[in-house]
Amino acid sequence: MTEAATLVSYDEALIRYEPVIGLETHVELGTVTKMFCGCPTVFGAQPNSAVCPVCLGLPGSLPVASRAAIEYTIRIGLALNCSIATWCRFARKNYFYPDMPKDFQISQYDEPLCTDGWLDIAVEDQRFRIGIERVHLEEDTGKSLHVGGATGRIHGADHSLVDYNRAGIPLVEVVTKPVPGTGALAPEVARAYVTELRELLRALGVSDVRMEEGSLRCDVNTSIAPAGSDRWGTRTETKNVNSLRSVERAVRFEIQRQAAVLDTGGKIVQETRHFQEAAGTTTAGRSKEEAQDYRYFPEPDLVPVAPSRDWVEELRAALPELPAARRARLQADWGLSDLDMTQLSNADALELVEQTVAAGACAADARKWWLGELARRANETGTELAALPVTPTQVARVTELVTAGTLNDKLARQVLELIVAGEGEPDEIVAARGLAVVSDDGALTAAVDAAIAGHPEIAAKIREGKTAAAGALVGAVMRATRGQADATRARELILQRLN
Numbered sequence: 001m002t003e004a005a006t007l008v009s010y011d012e013a014l015i016r017y018e019p020v021i022g023l024e025t026h027v028e029l030g031t032v033t034k035m036f037c038g039c040p041t042v043f044g045a046q047p048n049s050a051v052c053p054v055c056l057g058l059p060g061s062l063p064v065a066s067r068a069a070i071e072y073t074i075r076i077g078l079a080l081n082c083s084i085a086t087w088c089r090f091a092r093k094n095y096f097y098p099d100m101p102k103d104f105q106i107s108q109y110d111e112p113l114c115t116d117g118w119l120d121i122a123v124e125d126q127r128f129r130i131g132i133e134r135v136h137l138e139e140d141t142g143k144s145l146h147v148g149g150a151t152g153r154i155h156g157a158d159h160s161l162v163d164y165n166r167a168g169i170p171l172v173e174v175v176t177k178p179v180p181g182t183g184a185l186a187p188e189v190a191r192a193y194v195t196e197l198r199e200l201l202r203a204l205g206v207s208d209v210r211m212e213e214g215s216l217r218c219d220v221n222t223s224i225a226p227a228g229s230d231r232w233g234t235r236t237e238t239k240n241v242n243s244l245r246s247v248e249r250a251v252r253f254e255i256q257r258q259a260a261v262l263d264t265g266g267k268i269v270q271e272t273r274h275f276q277e278a279a280g281t282t283t284a285g286r287s288k289e290e291a292q293d294y295r296y297f298p299e300p301d302l303v304p305v306a307p308s309r310d311w312v313e314e315l316r317a318a319l320p321e322l323p324a325a326r327r328a329r330l331q332a333d334w335g336l337s338d339l340d341m342t343q344l345s346n347a348d349a350l351e352l353v354e355q356t357v358a359a360g361a362c363a364a365d366a367r368k369w370w371l372g373e374l375a376r377r378a379n380e381t382g383t384e385l386a387a388l389p390v391t392p393t394q395v396a397r398v399t400e401l402v403t404a405g406t407l408n409d410k411l412a413r414q415v416l417e418l419i420v421a422g423e424g425e426p427d428e429i430v431a432a433r434g435l436a437v438v439s440d441d442g443a444l445t446a447a448v449d450a451a452i453a454g455h456p457e458i459a460a461k462i463r464e465g466k467t468a469a470a471g472a473l474v475g476a477v478m479r480a481t482r483g484q485a486d487a488t489r490a491r492e493l494i495l496q497r498l499n
């Protein structure tokens with residue numbers, strides 16, 4: 001069954017409906033060993049080489065919970081202002097799928113390790129407190145690879161391969177409470193939350209948080225209800241959204257799609273949906289009626305987890321500087337405004353700017369290039385800022401060349417574009433492409449003389465003392481040199497000539 005592709009424009013949808021969002025984020029922990037056995041968690045190893053009887057679920061093998069994974073989870077919970085359970089159990093989640101060799105996954109169900117916290121975020125000049133429902137620990141599944149079909153799915157595949165290296169890798173799931181009251185900012189709030197959470201996890205050193213490699217992935221819940229209604233709408237859950245930009249797009253699309261369904265008298269079906277990266281749309285997956293009953297029960301092979309209060313307090317005392325505190329410190333050092341800082345962190349550019357400043361740039365310049373030219377570039381090509389093929393050191397060098405007068409802003413933009421295009425280091429590009437500002441009088445004089453000869457009426461005004469008219473001649477010089485002239489020097493030469 002195909003769905004109607006009609007959408008309501010975003011602005012219109014927000015006049016009639018109020019969105020509520022929620023996010024479930026899965027984080028692969030960077031522990032040395034798996035969750036319940038001693039197998040290594042290396043990425044990209046030979047398929048089925050990092051396995052043992054426990055993570056293969058062979059009869060008679062017994063799991064032992066990783067202390068490191070529990071410690072990481074408690075640290076995440078503390079950083080998110082959660083309460084840490086004094087006693088909790090793992091649960092067995094039963095389902096049958098080839099990538100889950102023991103036919104169940106060990107997870108946490110009604111007794112999560114961390115509950116009831118919050119994370120503050122800012123979008124534009126508004127602050128939002130995102131409630132955290134729970135943070136729990138579970139194990140990842142293996143990976144199936146369906147070969148020979150056009151879609152990479154099992155339907156139409158010639159045969160399937162399975163790799164159990166990932167089966168048993170510790171995963172933390174961070175679940176928010178429903179977030180109402182965001183209005184039209186819902187997509188940006190969703191993105192800002194994931195950005196902030198990712199920074200927090202990175203600061204804690206518990207995961208490499210690479211969305212593109214799947215070590216951080218999001219399920220995005222979206223519902224809408226008629227404006228002023230005292231009830232929330234039926235929510236959909238968009239699975240495995242794997243970039244910050246996609247988080248924002250998935251929420252925006254769902255709001256527009258659901259508004260179209262409600263506008264035409266339809267009902268929203270509670271279902272999982274899949275985000276289609278290329279189209280920016282979501283498509284229907286399983287509905288609630290088809291959802292499986294996992295028959296959770298307390299995992300009988302594991303002892304309960306009962307972290308001592310002393311240990312929890314030790315972990316709390318040892319938390320590193322968290323992103324909000326770090327931002328406050330950097331803001332003071334850099335002298336940037338609140339809005340500048342919000343923009344930097346929501347564009348995921350804080351780290352990049354910090355490294356650019358460390359490489360010799362001033363903060364205002366670093367901010368300007370990362371949020372200007374480079375953000376535009378990233379947006380055009382649909383990539384994350386940090387994934388652009390340009391380094392903070394290169395950006396710092398470009399700002400130095402501007403400060404030294406070798407480049408003006410226009411030339412600096414071209415140099416950055418060529419770095420991104422893979423043409424090499426800033427100095428090489430300036431030399432190879434002849435992009436430096438022309439300020440030596442010999443080369444400028446010819447262009448100045450041509451500009452004067454080409455605009456006798458302007459030249460006459462300047463001779464009469466109306467020096468403000470010189471701007472028009474400077475413009476002509478800049479055009480003739482395709483932006484490479486040193487504008488200050490050109491103006492000096494024009495005034496000298498016409499004095």
Ligand SMILES: [Zn+2]
Pocket residue numbers: 034037038039050051052053054055056168
């Ligand atoms: Zn193992």
